[in-house]
Amino acid sequence: MNSSNPEHDALSLLNARRSVPAKQLDAPGPDEATLLRMLRSAVRVPDHGKRVPFRFLRITGSDRDALGERLAARSQARDPDIGEGALDKDRRRFSHAPMVIVVVAVLDPDDTKIPEVERLLTAGSVCFALLQAAQALGFGASWLSGWPAYDAEILALLGLGGNERVAGFIHIGTPRIEAPERERPDPAALLTDWHAP
Numbered sequence: 001m002n003s004s005n006p007e008h009d010a011l012s013l014l015n016a017r018r019s020v021p022a023k024q025l026d027a028p029g030p031d032e033a034t035l036l037r038m039l040r041s042a043v044r045v046p047d048h049g050k051r052v053p054f055r056f057l058r059i060t061g062s063d064r065d066a067l068g069e070r071l072a073a074r075s076q077a078r079d080p081d082i083g084e085g086a087l088d089k090d091r092r093r094f095s096h097a098p099m100v101i102v103v104v105a106v107l108d109p110d111d112t113k114i115p116e117v118e119r120l121l122t123a124g125s126v127c128f129a130l131l132q133a134a135q136a137l138g139f140g141a142s143w144l145s146g147w148p149a150y151d152a153e154i155l156a157l158l159g160l161g162g163n164e165r166v167a168g169f170i171h172i173g174t175p176r177i178e179a180p181e182r183e184r185p186d187p188a189a190l191l192t193d194w195h196a197p
């Protein structure tokens with residue numbers, strides 16, 4: 001790598017991005033100042049109409065386990081026949097990484113000018129930018145959803161309003177392993193040219 005070429009360095013960093021599974025994320029998580037550095041980077045997303053259609057919710061410490069207990073209870077209510085293995089998975093869902101940032105999409109229903117899908121795309125971009133910032137600062141991260149992201153009772157428990165959705169649960173911590181690379185799509189195979197008919 002030619003480290004005197006800043007463009008090359010930036011692309012190398014972008015191309016090195018990969019998720020670290022939540023189960024492989026240990027303490028320490030980012031401290032307050034480091035988290036704010038990450039978020040400052042994450043909010044630099046394209047945003048049609050400058051709506052800022054997102055906010056952040058931080059889940060750390062014993063609140064992760066408490067949320068897990070509530071998830072397990074809700075899971076059992078949804079499916080009384082659920083097995084102990086699935087319940088345990090829900091109980092520990094938020095307890096692996098030391099920090100989970102919920103990127104909340106804030107979708108004003110009265111906004112008739114900027115299509116909702118564009119505002120949701122902005123919130124999704126925040127998730128991706130946060131993954132990149134976490135990795136750039138030496139942490140590992142994973143963007144997860146799962147049923148809790150779509151369950152009305154869990155969303156209410158998290159304090160989301162009726163006009164809000166979970167764009168992503170971003171689990172952040174110190175990687176216990178070097179996450180294996182996975183096969184990536186071949187962009188050349190995805191690229192076509194449009195020609196005027």
Ligand SMILES: Cc1cc2nc3c(=O)[nH]c(=O)nc-3n(C[C@H](O)[C@H](O)[C@H](O)COP(=O)(O)O)c2cc1C
Nearest residue numbers: 017018019020142143144145146147167168179182
């Ligand atoms: C909106 C969204 C939700 C996701 N939810 C999950 C999930 O709940 N569980 C999961 O295993 N992966 C989920 N993923 C995929 C992982 O974040 C990740 O992309 C995948 O493990 C591949 O790793 P990579 O990011 O290194 O390509 C989700 C991805 C997106 C974009």
